[in-house]
């Protein structure tokens with residue numbers, strides 16, 4: 001009786017039942033797993049190819065190499081089933097992965113690597129999801145101006161059922177105030193994930209420059225930069241991959257939504273700090289002002305690529321200017337563009353574009369900033 005095939009109806013019933021109401025334990029870091037991870041790799045290297053799908057999320061799969069590559073040129077072009085990632089139709093489903101950048105793999109360690117790749121169709125044209133391809137062109141066109149970026153990635157930790165991590169089951173935590181850069185029980189939520197991610201980024205070679213707890217409980221930030229040109233998008237995407245992987249081991253989900261909690265809770269952004277060589281040099285404040293004047297003229301074109309649902313976040317409250325308005329100011333966190341006080345004092349340095357949302361595609365955002373400020377607008 002036990003070996004009888006279940007009737008189709010009861011099978012589909014039990015499947016949907018188990019998906020919606022039960023969950024298996026998170027199998028990670030068990031002593032059983034550790035035994036296998038100690039086995040030698042016999043000289044082989046595992047290369048985890050990471051790419052961006054049609055939903056602005058990362059995907060990844062692994063291939064075995066016979067030796068450690070010295071640069072991306074040593075890595076093969078690979079492919080995947082684009083019909084399963086929203087990147088191709090089933091009838092012509094092969095999408096090609098071209099290696100762009102190599103990082104160390106903090107999960108497998110040793111000589112194992114992470115490979116950031118961009119996506120091409122079978123006819124050689126860039127896939128519709130490949131925003132890196134055009135970003136490279138923009139960055140090389142204006143390379144002589146030496147653009148640098150630093151992005152402040154904000155995000156929210158969620159539990160497996162999708163509620164903010166650590167929030168009471170029925171009700172809300174106390175109002176905002178003690179959480180930003182908070183210290184101590186009841187003020188910080190999920191620091192383990194943040195610490196693990198920070199270390200994983202440093203190990204991998206991602207240019208992470210700091211972390212802090214954010215204004216809403218279970219909301220955090222890390223900064224990546226300064227990075228020059230195309231590096232900004234590459235490093236931010238790899239940092240997101242690392243965050244989702246680290247959180248997976250803790251059974252925690254990452255939300256990059258700009259307004260995860262509606263109501264009196266801060267939204268999440270990707271403040272984009274930016275400078276050219278002229279801005280960084282003595283007297284650079286003139287170049288900063290000139291760039292801001294150009295940004296003012298193209299506000300709506302920038303907003304168009306500054307993230308989905310950003311209108312829920314840019315409401316003229318919670319340290320934002322309204323999405324329909326453009327303004328700038330020294331040390332003003334309610335402005336679209338902030339010139340840091342220290343930069344104003346030194347009369348050179350960089351400025352902060354506060355408009356981009358947490359779910360931006362950094363290739364689009366860095367491209368348009370360089371285009372607008374270095375081009376003839």
Ligand code: ADP
Pocket residue numbers: 148149150151152209223224225226227271273274275280349350352
């Ligand atoms: P905030 O005060 O807005 O919270 P953060 O300290 O979080 O600022 O982030 C500042 C960011 O500015 C960092 O990512 C840093 O790398 C970046 N940054 C610093 N100097 C420059 C520069 N000259 N050009 C571009 N970005 C810079």
Ligand code: MN
Pocket residue numbers: none
């Ligand atoms: Mn297969």
Ligand code: MN
Pocket residue numbers: 152221
């Ligand atoms: Mn910050």
Ligand code: MN
Pocket residue numbers: 152154214221
């Ligand atoms: Mn912040």
Ligand code: MN
Pocket residue numbers: 152271352
């Ligand atoms: Mn900021």
